[in-house]
Amino acid sequence: LVDRDSAAVADIISAYDENPELFWALLSNPMILNKETTETFTPMGISSGGDYYWTVAAIDQDKQVQFASDGAGMVSHFSVARSDLEIKDIQFEYSPYISMDDYQGKINVRIKNNGDKTLKNVAVRLQDDIERLDFNIEALAFAGNEAPLPPTPLGDFYVPEIQPGEEKVIETEWRTPMLGRHRISAEIDPEMHLNELDRLNNKIDKSFYTVPKGSFRAVNENPIVAVSTVVVEKPLINQITFSANSSVVKREYLDQGSDLPVLSILANRLNENPSLAVSLQGFADPNSNEKSAALGEQRADAVRRALTDLGVGEAQIAVVAGRLLPKRIMPADSADAAMLREERRYVEITATKEAETVLMRPIENRESRVGESEIHFSSDITSSISLTAGEALFATDNLQSRKKLERTDVKIASDMVWQLPRQNAQNWLDQEISYSLSFQDSLGRSFQTQPETINVQGNDVTRRRILNIPLQFGKTEASSDMAWQHVLDTAKALMQDSTMHVRFQGHACSIGAEDVNVRLSKQRARFFNEKLQSYLESDHNDFAKDVLSRVDSPLGLGESNESGSALRQNSLNFGDNSTSLGRKLNRRIEIVFYNDAGNVE
The missing domain is CATH 3.30.1330.60 (OmpA-like domain)
Structure with a gap:
């Protein structure tokens, strides 16, 4: 006698002593196992796990009954492990990158073993049903819902082993070219190989929207913009003037902070061209009460020392004998006379024609302005749900520019124009510029295109x-x-x-x-x-x-x-x-x- 109810077994035992007629009547009651046998071994089918209570009544030909006892009582007990698997949840881990392929992201299914039995090779079946079809990637054109589409199997997945109380996650890629709302269903033990306590928790489905698809690209990967240039040449003066009766070189000819540090510039050019040389000749002015050509030589030597202190080689400088200029009539205006005398106290720097072309070339001051700089981009990004405002990002290693996108519906405008920022447009030229588009949809999901590059080239026009x-x-x-x-x-x-x-x-x-x-x-x-x-x-x-x-x-x-x-x-x-x-x-x-x-x- 075997039953899930211990009282049903105990009642039969107690009825034998108290009411034999009742006892024989109860023996015919339906139980999980109520069987007469002359064997010492009896097989029993178990349909579900749980607790079971049992006894053996030995009945002789005189209908005398003896109940088996294990020393603790006449009702014995055994347990059968229970099976109960549950689909806890389905999650869609969407791909944040916009592309033209059919990849949507990952489907994660979380399952749990609620039973008290370790199970092996547990099957989980995934299926994709299209609830609303909006677009097809191949055409990115509206598809509509005129004809229902059959469900698409996503596959059967097997969990090698799951312990009692354990949760596991099944992860798989979700690919579909059909953009819209999909219902993803997951069912555990779909072929019902297990006898479970509860099969109602074996299946779950959830609806998800596919991700936006399309591309965002520059119409021309190497656009050319006009660069308008103004160049102003400032001459390198070849005369160094001195104070009266002095051979000290003035700081204005050396300091980098002055308007035209002639000697510093000349020294740099001589250092860059060690094969070139200059000659220095000093002059003294009798109108400034200077008496000797020797002062001119001292001035030339002072310029020589200034150049060598700046790294110029001695062999690159020749000092020519100094001269005392002839006396001349001075202007009546005292200020004019003072300025003219200063101009006559100088060292002249000369070079061969070849060297002069290099060493005394004018200094270029260049200013460029980038002209019309519209860079065109095309977009065919389409979504099943509305897209909120986003932005396009343009960047180099050191620069960034952002262009805001107006709120849109389900499609990003097919044409977009970006202009180089006016304040530093020149710095964007002839560099690799990465660009990408980012936005959110009405579900708050964030997306962006994979970064691409362009190189904006400047066409310099003087x-x-x-x-x-x-x-x-x-x-x-x-x-x-x-x-x-x-x-x-x-x-x-x-x-x-x-x-x-x-x-x-x-x-x-x-x-x-x-x-x-x-x-x-x-x-x-x-x-x-x-x-x-x-x-x-x-x-x-x-x-x-x-x-x-x-x-x-x-x-x-x-x-x-x-x-x-x-x-x-x-x-x-x-x-x-x-x-x-x-x-x-x-x-x-x-x-x-x-x-x-x-x-x-």
């Missing part, structure tokens, strides 16, 4: 180039023999552009009467203007005639130290008339090459 040629005191001729060749070389290169014009603008320092200096500046401008015209007229070809038509009328600016080439961002100080170096810079011809877009007033 809008204006200005040469500043220092001139001799009171004259129209240049201080250096190489100046005119430099003008011609620049004109030949720039005037090939049919939109380029040229203008000569004369300047003068403040020594002398203002009206005289205005007249001198005009003479200087006309001299160079006529020299260029004469040169062009000697070449009887169409190009020369075309260039002649683009030569503006010369202009004299007198003592004005302003440059018609003023840079927008970097002020270029020309000609501080309170210093000898500034006055030498102000005695110049300014040659302005400009195209139509950079018209000079």
Whole structure:
């Protein structure tokens, strides 16, 4: 006699002594096992686990009954391990990266063994049912729900072993080209191989939305933008002036913080070109009560020491015998006379023509402005649910720029335009720029495209180039023999552009009467203007005639130290008339090459 109810077994035993008729009636009651046998071994089928109570009644031919006893009582007990598996949860671990493939992310199914029996090779079956189809990746076009689609098996997965009370997670990739709302179902022991206490917890399903799909790419991976450049040349003055009866080099020729540290610049160039050399010749001025050419040599030697202190080799410097200049008539104005005397106390730096081209080349001050810089991108990103505002990120190793996206529905605009930031557009050129798109959907899920790269290249167009040629005191001729060749070389290169014009603008320092200096500046401008015209007229070809038509009328600016080439961002100080170096810079011809877009007033 076997039953799950211990009382049912005990009642039969007690009825034998108390009410034999009842006993024989109870023997016919249905129980899990109620069987007569003459064998000592009886098999028994167990449909479920749990506690079982049993006894054996030995009945002889006279219907005398003896109940088996294990010493503790006539009702014995045994337990059968119970099985109860449960699907606890299904989670969708979405992929945050936008792509064009069918990968959506990972499906994680959490199961638990609620029974008291270790189970092996437990099967879990996953299935994908489309509740609402919106798009198909292959076309990224609206698909609709006109015809139901059959469920898609995601596979059967097996857990090798799960202990009582243990939880385990099954992880698998979820791939589907069908964008929309899907119902993912998970069922444990789908073939019902186990006898479980509760099969209602063997299955669960949840609905999930697929991730957005598509791409975000630059229309051109190597876009080109126009770069408008203004170049202003500042001449390297080859004369170092001194205080009266002194051979001490002034700090303005050495300090990097000064406007034009001539000797520091010259030393750097000599160090970069150890095969080149310069000659130094010093001059003394009798109008400054200087008596001997020896002072000129001392000044040249002081310049030599300054250069060697800056690393220049002794072999690169030659000191020429000094000279005492002849006495001259001084201006009546005492201030003019003082400035003129200072200009006559100097060391002159000379070099061979080849060396001069390298060592005494002008200093370029360059300012570039990036023109229209629209970089076009295309997007075909589509989502099953609405997308909230996002942004596009553009970055180099040192720079970042973000472009906000307006709130959108289920599709990001097919065309997007990004402009290089105006404040530092130049710094973005000719670098690898990574770009990506990021946004959230209405469920709060965050997504981004995989970073791609572009390289924005600048097409440098000279809008204006200005040469500043220092001139001799009171004259129209240049201080250096190489100046005119430099003008011609620049004109030949720039005037090939049919939109380029040229203008000569004369300047003068403040020594002398203002009206005289205005007249001198005009003479200087006309001299160079006529020299260029004469040169062009000697070449009887169409190009020369075309260039002649683009030569503006010369202009004299007198003592004005302003440059018609003023840079927008970097002020270029020309000609501080309170210093000898500034006055030498102000005695110049300014040659302005400009195209139509950079018209000079």
